[in-house]
Amino acid sequence: MNSRQAQKVLSSLFPKNSSIPCKITLWDGQEMYFGRGEPRFTLKITDPETFEAILTRPALSFGEAYVNGKVSIDGNLQDVLEWIYLNRAEEKLDPGQKARIFLLSLKRKAGLKETKRDVQYHYDQGNAFYKLWLDRGMNYSCAFFTRKDQSLEEAQENKIARSLKKLRLSPGQKLLDIGCGWGSLIIEAAKNYGVKAVGLTLSREQYSLGRQRILEHGLSGRAEIRLQDYREIPREELGTFDRIVSIGMFEHVGRENIPVFFEQASRLLKNKGIFLLHTIGRTKYEDMDPWLTKYIFPGTYLPSMGELVETAQSCGFDFVDIENLRQHYDRTLGEWARRFEKNLETIRKQADERFIRMWRFYLYSCQMAFRYNPLHVFQILFSLGRRNDWPLVREELYC
Secondary structure, eight states, X not given: OOHHHHHHHHHHHSOTTXXXXXXXXXXXXXXXXXXXXXXXXXXXXXXXXXXXXXXXXXXXHHXXXXXXXXXXXXXXXXXXXXXXXXXXXXXXXXXXXXXXXXXXXXXXXXXXXXXXHHHHHHHTXXXXXXXXXXXXXXXXXXXXXXXXXXXXXXXXXXXXXXXXXXXXXXXXXXXEEETOTTSHHHHHHHHHHOOEEEEEESOHHHHHHHHHHHHHTTOBTTEEEEEOOGGGSOGGGTTOEEEEEEESOGGGXXXXXXXXXXXXXXXXXXXXXXXXXXXXXXXXXXXXXXXXXXXXXXXXXXXXXXXXXXXXXXXXXXXXXXXXXHHHHXXXXXXXXXXXXXXXXXXXXXXXHHHHHHHHHHHXXXXXXXXXXXXXXXXXXXXXXXXXXXXXXXXXXXX
């Protein structure tokens, strides 16, 4: 493809009256302007092969080109991604191009070995890396903001407190946290509700720091973290948990294993027990983002609401309550990105520029996806069997 052809394609994808003024510079120096006023960014494309790859596989190739330096940005990456999302360029692709994207997104079934490998690939980057941009409690999931000026630390504490309130815990109960991260929720549950809290993780880094934090809080014997998959819990513990919570882990289960997950959860819970599931999801089935699954979260799958509720009900769960935290995750991702940028010099001592571009693209592209795409964060409350004694209102959650 020559420069003239590229300009024609760009003109068909992006309107000249774009709400975000910008400039695109092609490999031969040709420039195209969109919108009115001073450009907020300049996007430079180094060669026609990169341009063709982006057209053919935009969801994968634009991120790859940015990470590998095949496109450069004079300005803010966030502005570029917002410009792309606002103009819905990918929706203007022809059917052949969309078919190629679909083939790239096909997944293999995630067995126990594959799940462990995928989780460790992402979460074992090192605790020092995550400490630079997560909150003090090391919570790597959507926070809950109650006011505009609230810090990420406060918002993550809100999320934990709110989740525990929904579970309606009582002293002496046994709580299982599937995908407990660095242990913040089980620490709070054991400390403030007097429950026996067990957390599961597949990350050795999370396991090591989480155990250390439990000891520091003096909760040995009341809180426990295991390096264990939910499918590996011993038979003698089946039916012994009063409550189960899973926050930000379900995305790693994989589509084929959704029934396996709910079946195991039903075996682990006592009858009439409560299960809180917090997961990114969608209202209907769509293909996964191939760039995200290749570079950041291998094996990930974002379920549809129908898949969640129908599968849960087939495993004996009754649907109790749901809350959507989409806007909270937009803000959470923005806070992570801000802290990431603030600590760039420290990160550069640990990683190369390609790694930095990859994680920057991940944080900003996810934020724009939650702002403009049909992505949500569901907090769904289930009971194992129907409960007619559940409170009629959520009033205490809003205190």
